[in-house]
Amino acid sequence: MNIASVIVDVPSSSTNQTFDYCIPEQFQGVIQKGMRVIVPFGPRKIMGFVTGVKDGTSLSKVKDIIDVLDITPVLTDELLSLSRWVSEKTLSLSITVLQTMLPQVLKSQYSKDLVRETEAELPDELEALFASRESIDFDEVGKSTISYRIIKNHIDSGDLSVSYHVQSRITKKYQTMVVPSKSPIQLEEEIMSLPKNASKQKQLLTYLADNQSEIDKKQLLQETNTSVQTVKAIEEKGIIKTYKKEVFRDPYKDQYIEPTFPLNLTxxxxxxxxxxxxxxxxxxxxxxxxxxxxxxxxxxxxxxxxxxxxxxxxxxxxxxxxxxxxxxxxxxxxxxxxxxxxxxxxxxxxxxxxxxxxxxxxxxxxxxxxxxxxxxxxxxxxxxxxxxxxxxxxxxxxxxxxxxxxxxxxxxxxxxxxxxxxxxxxxxxxxxxxxxxxxxxxxxxQERTNHQTMPKVEIVDMRNELHAGNRSMFSRPLMEQMDERLRRGEQIVLLLNRRGYSTFVMCRDCGHVCECPHCDIALTYHKNTQRLKCHYCSYEQSVPQTCPECESDLIRYFGTGTQKVEEALAKQIPEARVIRMDVDTTRRKGSHEKLLRQFSEKKADILLGTQMIAKGLDFANVTLVGVLSADSMLHIPDFRSSERTFQLLTQVSGRAGRHELPGEVIVQTYTPEHYSIEFASVYDYDNFYRKEMAMRKAFQYPPYVFLGLITVAHENHARAIQVTQEIVQMLSNIVEERTTVLGPTPSPVPRIKDRYRYQCMIKYKNEPNLHEYLGHIQDHFSDEIRKQQMQLTIDMQPYYMM
Ligand SMILES: Nc1ncnc2c1ncn2[C@@H]1O[C@H](COP(=O)(O)OP(=O)(O)OP(=O)(O)O)[C@@H](O)[C@H]1O
Ligand SMILES: [Zn+2]
Ligand SMILES: [Zn+2]
CATH class of the missing domain: 3.40.50.300 (P-loop containing nucleotide triphosphate hydrolases)
Known part of the structure; x- marks a missing residue:
């Protein structure tokens, strides 16, 4: 008797284990470790991953595997054991990790059907839904006005039942191929014997005789200018065969890519x-x-x-x-x-x-x-x-x-x-x-391969610009340099280190900012739709005409998004052709590539964008890079903000002067004395590293310590604080002496989707059992989590303190 251990597709802590299933006769030797199967689970049929197959005598309770979805395993032994490692390190459910390892389409979808079991009469509305069908999708029931109590009564009486299905989402693509089943000479004979009026068939056969190999049916029809009927006619005569062949979608198939060869290394x-x-x-x-x-x-x-x-x-x-x-x-x-x-x-x-x-x-x-x-x-x-x-x-x-x-x-x-x-x-x-x-x-x-020096970086103190009466977002040196490039026909990259839609709405009289009613965050203004949106819960509303607080009509839009820069450019340098790249202009598939192609074909003078333009781009004609506001990242309350600023400035500077033409960089800032700006402007990684390490040591941040961040999100404010407090207490009692446990502290966004968020932060050097402790904490609150009153997220080595 063969027993399979299966991890089932039910993401909850109570099912985070393997379950035993019998491998029925017809699947003996077929089902292997790493395959996906369908198994019964309670009243449902669900997908699961086989993580092991063993010999054993089955207890009568073990159910049979219903079906197998794969021909060969989709997960190797290595990936299966890697998945255990990942779920342990990240305190995640095994099923979540396994699904992360595979492409989306291999995750199954489930449907729930309502099935008619007897001839018994049902309420009119249900009769209408069933019409002559035996079963209906539960979704349809949900959309109707029929109450669940009525349905439940019929289920209890056995007139109706619920059944679950697993639907595979796999979409393979096929193309029909045409193959001659005769030799060229035989084909020639066939052509001769065709009636005079069969000119289409003749054309087709001639083509096949000349190109004696299989061919895509669509292509054949096109090249011979014939129709499906023609192909069908000669297929019926047995001269050709058609079959379906699986094709791979290749997103790069229409592009010619110049082959390159290994260079002599410097x-x-x-x-x-x-x-x-x-x-x-x-x-x-x-x-x-x-x-x-x-x-x-x-x-x-x-x-x-x-x-x-x-x-x-x-x-x-x-x-x-x-x-x-x-x-x-x-x-x-x-x-x-x-x-x-x-x-x-x-x-x-x-x-x-x-x-x-x-x-x-x-x-x-x-x-x-x-x-x-x-x-x-x-x-x-x-x-x-x-x-x-x-x-x-x-x-x-x-x-x-x-x-x-x-x-x-x-x-x-x-x-x-x-x-x-x-x-x-x-x-x-x-x-x-x-x-x-x-x-x-x-x-x-240390050197660029072309021995070009790194582009020179000029830091512009924006406070001086203000004092000199320049209120524009472009400093005088940046304006001069941009003019110069436009005259010389060279190109410019402008970085605004902020998303395009970070504009918020504020009343100039009382300072009221429009906030999301469900989250503690300002709503952002979307110019295209003229509406205010929440980034966290997608709540939307129109822009108020008057202030909801004081009824003043002096509503103002704050924040410099890329859209605003674009407008300012149009005003100040109307002759410049600008391409704007941000989340808004690159949402559609392929638009990112298209914009970059246009820029490389010199269809624009200025490429204006967010972080997404800082990396990896290589344009010979770019000789000026402008950073509009180097500080915006510095002020994010995150211990990595200096590091990110240094990295971003260095990366974006690297976009200039990569080829023959030398490049220049202008960095606008209100804090020119900040070490991450200073060291980035002279490409001094070593000194930045030393200085930043000293800061991290002083404030006990990575890499001096490891971090664990626990966030509690609860619908009840007081309970959110209480739970977090309990967690802090539980951990403090158990961890090593030099480990620090901080909290409860409100999250940077203290409320999202009407849940109050509090955090506990652990700073540690060596806690070999920490994952175990955290596992216990998850278990301890599993009731509230299961009832969906609260969420508990654990982020080891977090990058965003959300
Ligand atoms: N040995 C070599 N001889 C001549 N040219 C070279 C050599 N190695 C690399 N190059 C060229 O130098 C340029 C820069 O190289 P590459 O883009 O690999 O640098 P990189 O370090 O990856 O840069 P970045 O971090 O900015 O992406 C490229 O145009 C590349 O073709
Ligand atoms: Zn107001
Ligand atoms: Zn919201």
Whole structure:
């Protein structure tokens, strides 16, 4: 008797374990570890993952597996054990982790049907719904006015029953292929024997005789100018056969990508390459931190390391931040490795993502370039993992499971005994600290490959501008430089380090700000729709004509969004052609690429945007970068705000003067003396690192300590504080002496969706049992959580203190 251990698709703490199911006769030897199955669970049928198959005598209680969804396992043994590691580290449910590892379409959807069991008469409205059907979707019942009590009565009496279905969301795409079933000579004979008026058939057969191979039916019809009937007619004569062939959606198929070849490495690059190569040659599991200034040729090092991995028949994962997954970046990998590359990012449709995933699963590719979740690519023979821009916070998932791709990378590399390369011009403090302690191996590139000096950075003190009577958002030096570029036909990048819609509405008389009624946050003004919206709960309202507080009609819009800058540019430099890039203009699929293409084709003089333009772009004609407000990130109450400011300024400066033309950078600020602005302007990472480390030490923040953030969100305000207080108490009693437990403190946004939010923060150096303690806390409050009165989120090594 074979018993399967199954993790079921019921995300709750009470079902966070494996359940035993019998493998019925017909599935013996078919069902394996790592496959998805359908199992009965209470009254429902649900999807589950098989995590093990064992021999055993079944207790009579064990139910049978109903069906199996996969032909081959979708999760390898390695990924199954990795999932256990991730759920332990992030205190997440096993099912949530397993589903995170797979493309969206492999998650099942469930439907609930109401089934008619007897001939008994039902209330009129139900009779009308059923009409002549045996079963109806429960959704339809929900939309009607029929009360659940009536339905329940009929269920109890056995006239109706409820049944659950699992619907697979898999969408495979097929194309119809046409194959001649005869030789060319036989085809010629067939053509001769056709009646005179069958000219279409003749055309088609001639084409097939000339191109003796299978062909897509659609293409055949097009090229021979024939119709479906013609194909059908000759198929019936047995001259050709048609069959359906599965096709992979390839989002890049219509693009020609110029092939590239390995460059001769510069001396610095060669020096950095050597230890990586050594580690590859000897299958050493080692983590490298490649610290190279922007334009120093880090990508070429990645490419050549991957080349070696491919030649050894192994595989490579390359992670890049979502934002950098521009065609420019993707093309560099496709240009070198062609069809060996799969690409995974949020810009793909779910079908496309599934197809890219399957290329990896079927071992048709050896490289994946992707965003965070590509770290779970089902490769079985990994030779290297590369994380570009390793300091980027997008590598940390903000939702369950709250994993960091860097940690997962290091865990996978240990399993595969292969190196990890973390690359950045501005390494995270955590990584650089590890490199300083030789936990990681530090590799440094100090020069740009073209030996251009780094662009000169000028800091402009905006207070002086105000004093001199300049109230515009562009300083005098920036205006002068922009004019100059426009005259010379060169291009400009303007960074506004804020989202386009951060405008809020305030009364000038009493200072009243329009806030969301459900969250403690100002509503933001959307110019396109002329409405006020909440970012947290999507509440919407129109803009009030008069102040709701004092009835004044002096309503004003505050905040400088990209839209406002765009308007100011139009006013002050009307001749400049501007492309604006922010969340609003890049929402539609492909718009990001389109805007960048237009800019590279010099259809605009100025590229104005948010963070999304700071990274990875490489335009030869950009000689001026302007940062409109370097301080806006500094004032975010977050211990990483200086680090982020330094990183952003360095990154955006790196966009200028990457080719022959030298570049310049202008940074506008109200705090020119701040060390992150000062050190960024002279590209001094080492001194920034030293200064920032001293701050982190003084205030006890990472990398000196680890953090755990627990957030309680409760519908009852007093209870929110009480629960958090209890948690603080429970932890304080149990942790080591030098560990600090802080709280209860209101969250930065103290109320979201009518729930009050309080936090407890743990700062620790060594707490080997912390995950266990936190697990107990989750259990302790499981009642309230299950009743959905409260949410408890635990974020280990948090990036956003929300
Ligand atoms: N050995 C080399 N010889 C000549 N050119 C090179 C060499 N290595 C890289 N380059 C070129 O130098 C430019 C910068 O390199 P690359 O983009 O790889 O740098 P990077 O360090 O990844 O930069 P960033 O961090 O700004 O993205 C590219 O145009 C690249 O083709
Ligand atoms: Zn007012
Ligand atoms: Zn809200």
């Amino acid at each position: 001396k610095e690059q060669a020096q950095a390459m050597e230890p990586i190569k050594y580690s590859l040659d000897n299958h050493i599991n080692e983590t490298f931190l490649l610290h190279g200034v922007t334009g120093s040729g880090k990508t070429e090092i990645y490419l050549q390391a991957i080349q070696q991995v491919i030649e050894e028949g192994k595989e490579a994962i390359v992670l890049v931040p979502e934002i950098s997954l521009t065609p420019q970046m993707v093309n560099r990998f496709k240009g070198r490795f062609g069809s060996k590359v799969a690409v995974m990012h949020s810009g793909l449709s779910s079908g496309e993502k599934y197809d890219e995933w399957r290329k990896i699963h079927r071992q048709e590719v050896q490289v994946v370039v992707g965003a965070r979740s590509a770290i779970f690519a089902p490769f079985e023979n990994l030779g290297i993992i590369i994380i570009d821009e390793e300091h980027e916070t997008t590598y940390k998932q903000e939702d369950q499971p709250r994993y960091h791709a860097r940690d997962v990378a290091i865990e996978r590399a240990a399993y595969h005994q292969c190196p990890v390369v973390l690359g950045s011009a501005t390494p995270s403090l955590e990584s650089f600290a590890r490199a300083s302690k030789n936990v990681y191996t530090l590799l440094t590139l």
